[in-house]
Every structure is written in structure tokens, then in C-alpha cells.
Amino acid sequence: MRVALFATCFNDTMWPNTPKATVLLLERLGVDVEFPVEQTCCGQMFTNTGYAEEAIPGVRKFVDVFADYDAVVAPSGSCVGSVRHQHPGIADRAGDPGLRRAVDEMTPRVYELSEFLVDKLGVTDVGAYFPHRVTYHPTCHSLRMLRVADKPLQLLRNVKGIDLVELPAADQCCGFGGTFAMKNADVSVAMGGDKVTHVKETKAEVLVASDNSCLAHIGGLMSRERSGVRTMHLAEILASTDKELA
Incomplete structure (x- = not known):
């Protein structure tokens, strides 16, 4: 292939x-x-x-x-x-x-x-190791347009060492929406603020998603609040192994 x-x-x-x-x-x-x-x-x-x-x-x-x-x-x-x-x-x-x-x-x-x-590939366990508390935000396009459903969560659940916690109101939009965030800044920030509140409720160390654009929006808001939560793309967590930490 x-x-x-x-x-x-x-x-x-x-x-x-x-x-x-x-x-x-x-x-x-x-x-x-x-x-x-x-x-x-x-x-x-x-x-x-x-x-x-x-x-x-x-x-x-x-x-x-x-x-x-x-x-x-x-x-x-x-x-x-x-x-x-x-x-x-x-x-x-x-x-x-x-x-x-x-x-x-x-x-x-x-x-x-x-x-x-x-x-x-028919794979849900990719051999990843990531010993941190993580919560997952399903981005709108992946959830509603592609309908990936729980595939990212299947992969995350098989990461060794991970403490995966559910994000409240996970299916709600973060408010980014590309140019929506510029044309409707006040609404975008309000939606992002709600998402940040839910992320902080999980007490996660890391917020993961499959789109860096959404992570940039949420991460920017979290950094301004000095939340201490970092953002990572799904690929980065799945690529992590215990060999890197040895």
C-alpha cells in the first residue's frame, strides 16, 4: 500500500x-x-x-x-x-x-x-506510553463532518500509563471555526471560555484533540488564564513511547 x-x-x-x-x-x-x-x-x-x-x-x-x-x-x-x-x-x-x-x-x-x-490498519493499540492525566476534545469537523465517533478515544484508551478523563460537554464547539473567530470574536471567546471551564473541571494536565487549530484557540485562552494545562495533538501522544523516557 x-x-x-x-x-x-x-x-x-x-x-x-x-x-x-x-x-x-x-x-x-x-x-x-x-x-x-x-x-x-x-x-x-x-x-x-x-x-x-x-x-x-x-x-x-x-x-x-x-x-x-x-x-x-x-x-x-x-x-x-x-x-x-x-x-x-x-x-x-x-x-x-x-x-x-x-x-x-x-x-x-x-x-x-x-x-x-x-x-x-485495524489497530487500536499503537504501543504508546504517556503517563499523564489527559482529556479529549472532539473537534467539530471530525465529530460532525467525518463522524469519526470514538476512534480517537479507542486509541487513547490503549495508551499505557495514561489517565484519560471524560471532558464535560465534550461535543460542544470550542468557538474557533476559522474565520468565525475573527468575524464573531466575542461569541468565539465566550464559547472558548465555556470549553476552558470544562477542561479545568477535569484537572487534566493535557488537552488533546485532532486539530491544532482548535487547540490553538483553546490553548490561547487557557494560557491567558495561566491554567497550567498544555495542549497536544493526538498524533503526538500516540507517537510517545516509554523508550523516549528511558
Whole structure:
């Protein structure tokens, strides 16, 4: 199986440890991962703000770069959600039947990390070790758009040494929503404040999620309150082993 990493542009720019952890984890599980250097943005930032025409070149680039792979894995429910749910509409808007066919062939092979591990590899215990108190926030796109359900929790429950505690009102949005946080800042901060309150109720050391954008929003609010809670991407915890602590 030929597997490609779709790092996503915001991870590549701001949180490179997440795609690095994804590769480390997959290679530990025996997956040979390739990184196509021509990859770029999925186009979500254009589509979400009403610039659908500007997203067309990004969709063309995506299907061109990843066409030859059996699976494309991304550590972002948000970006995978964009590929699956927005790319078909963008292809239609382009008026190019060939592009639409390419998108339809591509999207079933694009996986969010927990989906790939549980559904494609059939693995829930990845051999991770993380001796900390952790709570999990299911991001909106992974929960509602991709419907990953409890796959991230299945993986976290099998991490050795972890103290995994349930997050109250976990299914409530953190308030980030990309440009929503800028256009509706007061509402966004209020929603994020509610999420921070629930995180602190768990007395967790670490908040984990599968999208760094949401973690940045919640983490920023927590840092301003000096909560002492740090944020980590799911890939980083799953990539951790006891060998690193020896």
C-alpha cells in the first residue's frame, strides 16, 4: 500500500511536530510514508469565506499531487472534511467533468489519522506510553463532518500509563471555526471560555484533540488564564513511547 502524508498547510507552517509525529507513528506500525513536496493548501480557507472560484486551483493541485497513492493520511479532521465535503462542489463549480471524476476517485482514499489507524490498519493499540492525566476534545469537523465517533478515544484508551478523563460537554464547539473567530470574536471567546471551564473541571494536565487549530484557540485562552494545562495533538501522544523516557 502506497501511503502519502498530507501534512496540511497550517501544520506545516505552525505545528510541524504534528506531521512529524504522524510519520513517526505510522513508520513504527510498519507503514512506509511518502511526503509529496508539491502539496499545498486544500483550499478550505477560500471556500469557507466565500471565495469558491479561488479554491479551484487548490483542488486541481490536490488531486494531481495525490492521484497515485492508495491512501492519503492527514492529522486534521478539518482539512480531511474539506477534501471530502467541499472538493466535489468546487469541482462542479469549475465546470470540469474530468476534475469531478478525479475528485470522486480521490476522496474515498483520504483519511483522518484516527480513521486510518482504526479502519484501515485495524489497530487500536499503537504501543504508546504517556503517563499523564489527559482529556479529549472532539473537534467539530471530525465529530460532525467525518463522524469519526470514538476512534480517537479507542486509541487513547490503549495508551499505557495514561489517565484519560471524560471532558464535560465534550461535543460542544470550542468557538474557533476559522474565520468565525475573527468575524464573531466575542461569541468565539465566550464559547472558548465555556470549553476552558470544562477542561479545568477535569484537572487534566493535557488537552488533546485532532486539530491544532482548535487547540490553538483553546490553548490561547487557557494560557491567558495561566491554567497550567498544555495542549497536544493526538498524533503526538500516540507517537510517545516509554523508550523516549528511558
